Amino acid sequence: MSADTSAPAELVIRRCASCDGRLCLPEPSCPWCGGELAGEPVPGEGVVHTFTVVHRSFAPAYRGREPYVMAWVDLSAGTRVFGHVVGCAPEEVRIGMPVRVTFVDGLPHWRPA
Numbered sequence: 001m002s003a004d005t006s007a008p009a010e011l012v013i014r015r016c017a018s019c020d021g022r023l024c025l026p027e028p029s030c031p032w033c034g035g036e037l038a039g040e041p042v043p044g045e046g047v048v049h050t051f052t053v054v055h056r057s058f059a060p061a062y063r064g065r066e067p068y069v070m071a072w073v074d075l076s077a078g079t080r081v082f083g084h085v086v087g088c089a090p091e092e093v094r095i096g097m098p099v100r101v102t103f104v105d106g107l108p109h110w111r112p113a
Contacts, residue, residue: 011044011101011108013079022079042077044101045113049074053090069093073110087111 015022018035030037051071057063069085071093085093086102086109098113 010041011075012039012041013075013077013081014038015040022077024079024081042075042079044075044108046073046075046081046099046110048072048085048093048095048097048099048110049080050095051085051093053093071099071110073099081108083107084109085111 013022013024014027014037016030016033016035016037019030019033021030021032021035022040023031023037027037029035049072051069053067053069054062055067057066057068062068067090069090071083071085073081073083075081084104085099086104088111092112099110100113101108102111103109
């Protein structure tokens with residue numbers, strides 16, 4: 001994967017206008033109250049909540065890229081997001097590790113802060 005210079009300059013999550021719930025998943029409406037979701041820019045800082053190192057991928061797009069790290073990241077904005085941890089060896093990733101968003105091929109990934 002290569003760095004994408006045309007990537008967005010900020011991380012955007014979805015926020016419910018009715019209940020103020022925040023989520024990163026692509027839902028058509030709020031899963032808690034059914035309200036309307038809108039994009040909201042948030043700081044791209046967080047900590048690794050949990051992670052797994054993938055040694056054998058069954059997804060064709062990821063075969064040959066193993067090992068790689070997938071993690072849930074707790075953002076300072078108060079929501080949890082999912083993505084790849086890049087910029088360090090898989091054995092260096094730890095629960096509680098501070099990370100910062102980086103964009104690769106237009107998608108948010110996480111690198112050590």
